[in-house]
Amino acid sequence: MDVFSEGTSWFENNQDLLIQYAINIAAAILILFVGMIVARVMAASIEKLMNARKLDSTISHFVGSMVKYAIIAFVIIAAMSRIGIQTASFVAIIGAAGLAVGLALQGSLSNFAAGVLIIGFRPFKAGDYVEIAGTAGSVASVQIFTTVLKTPDNKQIVVPNAAVLGGNIVNYSTHATRRIDLVVGVSYKADLAQTKQVLRAVCEADSRVLKDPDITVAVLELADSSVNFVVRPWVNSGDYWPARFDLMENIKNALDEAGIEIPFPQMDVHLEKLAD
Known part of the structure; x- marks a missing residue:
């Protein structure tokens, strides 16, 4: 075959x-x-x-x-x-x-799992200004293992996602408005009613300050060398820093014009002549 x-x-x-x-x-x-x-x-x-x-x-x-x-x-x-x-x-x-x-890859997997949770719960989104893991900035992106922030002075900060969820998350962009908290110290010789009037007038003159909620101007404490006033106007979140900077400058100018002294730390030196 x-x-x-x-x-x-x-x-x-x-x-x-x-x-x-x-x-x-x-x-x-x-x-x-x-x-x-x-x-x-x-x-x-x-x-x-x-x-x-x-x-x-x-x-x-x-x-x-x-x-x-x-x-x-x-x-x-x-x-x-x-x-x-x-x-x-x-x-x-x-x-x-x-x-x-x-x-x-335990660390990387924990960062990945944290990234999934961030996506699911969405405590912030791209563009929000947040404070996380001891640093603050605008959220540029949420990546696989890290969250990328951009600081106001144009620095890039890469934060591991596990560190993001491991601490407090402060989101300054969640609400449309924010309150500016200022503390202004004046001399004990100053007239308190006049000082309150000047501080409120400065805030009301700024168009960025909202009418509602109302501005809070009150005596905060009687400090060692000054009477400290708290000034708390509300502004839109996007106006927070420009309004804060301008209010500080305008308050200083207004107090000077009103003759209200802003005290500063002083040291008295006493010289004694020793007998021969």
């Missing part, structure tokens, strides 16, 4: 097995093809949904990529199982690798 005859005989005897293999291979290819399409569609849909909620584009792209590769990994395992390859060992290897990576 020649080789051709042996091959023909083997093919006839194993025809059903070959057909089954062909069907399994075709099914595995179909699983891979459909799985790749589903992975791309799911990733794109998630990115589109997150962008529609005005989340940071870096985060939406990262989450979409993770979903895509997770689906692809599942599809590959399913295709390998369809053609008869034992996948239990592959799953165990992937699990062990994931555990090793997780242990090595």
Whole structure:
């Protein structure tokens, strides 16, 4: 019997097995093809949904990529199982690798988890002026592992997301208005009623100061060398710093014009002549 005859005989005897293999291979290819399409569609849909909620584009792209590769990994395992390859060992290897990576990247994973919580609870958004982790600035972006701030003097500060959630978060942009808190000290010789009138007049003359809530001008304390007044006008959040700077200057000028002294620390030195 020649080789051709042996091959023909083997093919006839194993025809059903070959057909089954062909069907399994075709099914595995179909699983891979459909799985790749589903992975791309799911990733794109998630990115589109997150962008529609005005989340940071870096985060939406990262989450979409993770979903895509997770689906692809599942599809590959399913295709390998369809053609008869034992996948239990592959799953165990992937699990062990994931555990090793997780242990090595505990800090990064905590930052990632904190980033997910920041996205979910949204204590601030891009553009808000916040105070977090002992620093303050405008939120430039919320990234995978860090939050990027931009300070008023144009410095970039990168804060780990875990540190953001590990302390207090002060968001100065949440509300439309803010209160300016000023403390002004005047001499004990000053007339208190006149001083209150001058301080209130300065605030009322500034167009950025809101009529409601009303301006608070009151005696705060009787300090060692001055009577301290508290001045608390309300302004729109965007006018806070310009209004504060101008009010401080205008208060100084108004008190000078009214002849009201602003005391400053002094030291008296007494010289005694010793007898010869």
